[in-house]
Amino acid sequence: MIKLNDINEKIIQAEYAVRGSIVDRAQELERQGRSIIYCNIGNPHTFKQKPLTYVREVLSLLEFPNLLEKQAITNLFHSDSIARAKYIYNQMPGGVGAYTPSAGIGFIREAVAEFIAMRDKIPALPDRILLTDGASKAAQAVIQLLIKSPSYGIMVPVPQYPLYSATLTLLDAKKIDYYLDEANGWQLDLDELEESLAKAKANGITPVAITVINPGNPTGAVLTRENIEMVIDFASRHKLAILADEVYQNNIYGSKSFYSFAKVMHELKVEDVSLFSIYSMSKGYFGECGHRSGYLEVRNIDDEVFAQFVKLQSINLCANTVGQLATYLMVTPPKLGEASYDLYAREKDQILQNLKEKSRVIGDELNKIPGISVSYPEGAMYAFVKLDLPVPAKVDIIPEDEKYCLALLEETGICVVPGSGFGQYPGTLHFRTTFLPPLEEIINLVSRLKKFHIAYQNLG
Amino acid sequence: MIKLNDINEKIIQAEYAVRGSIVDRAQELERQGRSIIYCNIGNPHTFKQKPLTYVREVLSLLEFPNLLEKQAITNLFHSDSIARAKYIYNQMPGGVGAYTPSAGIGFIREAVAEFIAMRDKIPALPDRILLTDGASKAAQAVIQLLIKSPSYGIMVPVPQYPLYSATLTLLDAKKIDYYLDEANGWQLDLDELEESLAKAKANGITPVAITVINPGNPTGAVLTRENIEMVIDFASRHKLAILADEVYQNNIYGSKSFYSFAKVMHELKVEDVSLFSIYSMSKGYFGECGHRSGYLEVRNIDDEVFAQFVKLQSINLCANTVGQLATYLMVTPPKLGEASYDLYAREKDQILQNLKEKSRVIGDELNKIPGISVSYPEGAMYAFVKLDLPVPAKVDIIPEDEKYCLALLEETGICVVPGSGFGQYPGTLHFRTTFLPPLEEIINLVSRLKKFHIAYQNLG
Numbered sequence: 001m002i003k004l005n006d007i008n009e010k011i012i013q014a015e016y017a018v019r020g021s022i023v024d025r026a027q028e029l030e031r032q033g034r035s036i037i038y039c040n041i042g043n044p045h046t047f048k049q050k051p052l053t054y055v056r057e058v059l060s061l062l063e064f065p066n067l068l069e070k071q072a073i074t075n076l077f078h079s080d081s082i083a084r085a086k087y088i089y090n091q092m093p094g095g096v097g098a099y100t101p102s103a104g105i106g107f108i109r110e111a112v113a114e115f116i117a118m119r120d121k122i123p124a125l126p127d128r129i130l131l132t133d134g135a136s137k138a139a140q141a142v143i144q145l146l147i148k149s150p151s152y153g154i155m156v157p158v159p160q161y162p163l164y165s166a167t168l169t170l171l172d173a174k175k176i177d178y179y180l181d182e183a184n185g186w187q188l189d190l191d192e193l194e195e196s197l198a199k200a201k202a203n204g205i206t207p208v209a210i211t212v213i214n215p216g217n218p219t220g221a222v223l224t225r226e227n228i229e230m231v232i233d234f235a236s237r238h239k240l241a242i243l244a245d246e247v248y249q250n251n252i253y254g255s256k257s258f259y260s261f262a263k264v265m266h267e268l269k270v271e272d273v274s275l276f277s278i279y280s281m282s283k284g285y286f287g288e289c290g291h292r293s294g295y296l297e298v299r300n301i302d303d304e305v306f307a308q309f310v311k312l313q314s315i316n317l318c319a320n321t322v323g324q325l326a327t328y329l330m331v332t333p334p335k336l337g338e339a340s341y342d343l344y345a346r347e348k349d350q351i352l353q354n355l356k357e358k359s360r361v362i363g364d365e366l367n368k369i370p371g372i373s374v375s376y377p378e379g380a381m382y383a384f385v386k387l388d389l390p391v392p393a394k395v396d397i398i399p400e401d402e403k404y405c406l407a408l409l410e411e412t413g414i415c416v417v418p419g420s421g422f423g424q425y426p427g428t429l430h431f432r433t434t435f436l437p438p439l440e441e442i443i444n445l446v447s448r449l450k451k452f453h454i455a456y457q458n459l460g
Numbered sequence: 461m462i463k464l465n466d467i468n469e470k471i472i473q474a475e476y477a478v479r480g481s482i483v484d485r486a487q488e489l490e491r492q493g494r495s496i497i498y499c500n501i502g503n504p505h506t507f508k509q510k511p512l513t514y515v516r517e518v519l520s521l522l523e524f525p526n527l528l529e530k531q532a533i534t535n536l537f538h539s540d541s542i543a544r545a546k547y548i549y550n551q552m553p554g555g556v557g558a559y560t561p562s563a564g565i566g567f568i569r570e571a572v573a574e575f576i577a578m579r580d581k582i583p584a585l586p587d588r589i590l591l592t593d594g595a596s597k598a599a600q601a602v603i604q605l606l607i608k609s610p611s612y613g614i615m616v617p618v619p620q621y622p623l624y625s626a627t628l629t630l631l632d633a634k635k636i637d638y639y640l641d642e643a644n645g646w647q648l649d650l651d652e653l654e655e656s657l658a659k660a661k662a663n664g665i666t667p668v669a670i671t672v673i674n675p676g677n678p679t680g681a682v683l684t685r686e687n688i689e690m691v692i693d694f695a696s697r698h699k700l701a702i703l704a705d706e707v708y709q710n711n712i713y714g715s716k717s718f719y720s721f722a723k724v725m726h727e728l729k730v731e732d733v734s735l736f737s738i739y740s741m742s743k744g745y746f747g748e749c750g751h752r753s754g755y756l757e758v759r760n761i762d763d764e765v766f767a768q769f770v771k772l773q774s775i776n777l778c779a780n781t782v783g784q785l786a787t788y789l790m791v792t793p794p795k796l797g798e799a800s801y802d803l804y805a806r807e808k809d810q811i812l813q814n815l816k817e818k819s820r821v822i823g824d825e826l827n828k829i830p831g832i833s834v835s836y837p838e839g840a841m842y843a844f845v846k847l848d849l850p851v852p853a854k855v856d857i858i859p860e861d862e863k864y865c866l867a868l869l870e871e872t873g874i875c876v877v878p879g880s881g882f883g884q885y886p887g888t889l890h891f892r893t894t895f896l897p898p899l900e901e902i903i904n905l906v907s908r909l910k911k912f913h914i915a916y917q918n919l920g
Contacts, residue, residue: 095511
């Protein structure tokens with residue numbers, strides 16, 4: 001019988017705090033009848049963020065294409081949804097029940113390339129697009145491809161989304177930490193990058209890529225164009241590939257615009273840096289996490305290397321078809337004049353407006369709590385909140401921020417993720433919270449947190 | 461810029477012939493206007509195998525739950541589909557757009573356990589079920605868990621479905637080949653298992669598990685109960701886990717019944733062998749490959765080991781929700797008396813009857829071709845066809861069976877997979893064909909193959 005000490009130690013070592021022990025405890029409390037506010041995960045639909053009607057109408061018709069023959073559907077679905085479903089169905093022999101080509105359905109890869117070209121006003125190629133089961137799978141494929149030996153390493157921000165650390169651990173590869181500059185709104189800092197890279201090399205690590213998350217998870221920061229240019233120049237000078245996690249690209253609340261690495265790199269005419277960009281329908285105004293939709297776009301890479309991505313995907317056959325179709329609908333919204341256009345625009349604006357309002361409340365109100373500070377969230381769905389608490393010189397088995405988050409959960413029912421789950425500058429303490437709950441719940445959350453924090457400080 | 465020699469060599473080495481170079485060539489010919497019969501992959505819906513109406517009605521309603529409020533749907537959907545969709549929707553806060561728990565949706569794990577208990581008349585536990593993106597992901601997770609170091613190995617049949625060889629290559633683990641007994645209808649042979657294991661150990665390999673595919677892919681064989689008992693006893697004596705790939709369990713055409721490893725192991729009261737069984741909705745009368753639905757059931761394993769599976773899954777968040785729901789519908793068909801019952805039964809019987817007829821034609825007709833022989837397909841969707849051709853003593857870069865399959869494709873438009881993609885006994889030559897095309901096309905295929913084979917023999 002297989003025991004814990006028989007199995008792959010890398011799996012035991014891998015950590016993914018977003019679904020870690022504090023969440024387990026929250027679920028336990030919930031089963032005991034406690035009311036929990038889950039601010040641990042970016043899962044918008046559980047907080048009544050509604051799916052876009054257009055998207056779901058088309059997917060519903062494609063699940064049951066017999067409907068397309070029925071007159072009665074004209075009263076239940078918008079005319080452009082019906083037309084779109086028919087158009088798609090005619091291009092999918094076998095429908096959603098059939099395996100697709102390994103790299104994804106052809107017309108969807110074309111539509112994704114057109115979307116990138118339109119978004120960034122740059123050329124984009126369908127045969128450099130890979131459709132995946134969520135952006136996570138895309139990121140994992142890139143890392144798996146780039147890690148040739150255990151001495152290879154990838155630069156990862158601190159704090160980071162723990163997909164990156166967990167995947168590097170599973171692959172027995174080196175994680176090269178670089179700190180984001182909290183004092184400068186979590187931008188990347190060139191000196192820090194150079195220092196981190198030099199240290200890794202001195203330790204015998206071969207750095208092959210740098211991961212950048214923009215807009216930031218867990219930081220909620222949006223990188224300036226200058227910051228992106230700096231990273232591209234850094235990557236070019238040090239012959240690093242770039243893994244750009246851009247899944248929050250349409251969660252933007254402040255004055256900064258989103259610039260894709262693809263756009264900036266193209267405009268800088270940099271052709272020696274391999275770029276891997278990921279995007280998905282899980283976030284933004286879609287929030288379609290459950291559909292596991294995602295894509296990878298690759299630039300500055302040979303055909304034969306891209307073919308290896310496709311082969312890797314072929315071992316799993318293909319990404320789920322409904323997720324692929326969701327990606328298609330993400331990149332081809334209804335056009336002006338089509339029946340769904342107004343509703344789509346209204347639903348989209350309402351969701352983004354609501355998120356913007358909540359980001360403002362989180363930014364304003366948390367900073368009013370003595371001993372708590374936070375960079376104003378400019379993007380994504382998160383705030384990475386700094387706690388002004390004494391950090392003991394000797395580190396306990398349970399990190400200080402985890403103790404805090406556990407106490408917060410037990411006292412208030414608020415479930416957040418300790419900063420140590422993402423990494424943080426030594427001597428600092430944080431937690432990540434989403435701002436997805438309804439506004440009134442967020443206001444309530446802030447007031448409960450304030451009361452808790454003051455009491456916790458006095459205890460310590 | 462990343463070049464081929466910069467990347468993970470394990471990816472370059474991994475091979476997945478089901479979507480390999482012959483398929484690429486077939487697609488090239490198709491683009492040039494040639495008509496191709498794709499017999500390379502078990503993708504039923506591309507051959508007009510229809511999805512079950514009940515399944516698609518429920519999934520369609522769940523994609524667009526607004527429909528559940530509308531009176532007009534009673535004319536478009538069966539009443540039990542509507543009731544089922546409402547029942548499911550009420551248990552899914554956030555609907556199909558939300559992440560689920562990492563191990564899968566709770567009520568679906570319960571339903572899977574009940575299904576196993578009913579199928580096998582044995583106890584089954586929901587908290588030993590993991591819902592996955594297709595059975596492939598489940599198999600990969602098991603292998604990843606079991607491989608602790610590169611000296612660890614897993615026994616894999618020859619011929620095998622190349623998911624296993626590819627995954628072991630990617631994980632830098634050892635594949636321990638054991639030959640299936642073609643002369644005995646592709647059953648497992650005890651002497652061969654003992655010999656293969658002893659040889660592996662002598663080579664410094666630590667064997668940890670044996671993979672069994674039943675019904676067989678590519679063999680089309682169904683294992684007898686005695687054969688399964690023998691394997692369990694072998695695993696118990698040698699302290700091996702069993703990975704039972706049972707995805708074709710309801711593709712049964714001959715007189716043999718399907719016995720699950722779980723059932724036989726339970727009835728033998730074997731409690732020291734860890735068992736990992738996988739199943740999916742991609743095959744059988746469902747054929748829902750595109751939905752990437754699947755589950756893993758684990759037996760004789762500690763809580764803390766199962767928790768590592770769940771953590772591994774959590775790094776990818778969760779399996780796609782529509783696939784999870786498809787699994788739910790697979791294990792809970794309409795009941796006698798419900799509105800969809802008759803249609804469901806009719807659709808199911810028709811598909812299975814049709815596959816049975818085609819397995820008979822393939823078995824009967826191929827054996828009539830001089831120089832070709834095949835074990836009568838008893839299950840799955842495949843025949844592994846033996847070619848009586850001279851094998852040169854010196855192996856060419858392109859294996860003989862690949863030359864044959866390529867010539868077959870160029871001459872006749874029939875796309876099959878060379879035996880070397882699955883492995884075969886040295887000195888033998890095979891190809892795998894599905895019997896999914898419509899009956900008249902299969903009859904046509906056999907006659908074209910006959911003509912081709914006779915000409916090919918005369919050439920050689």
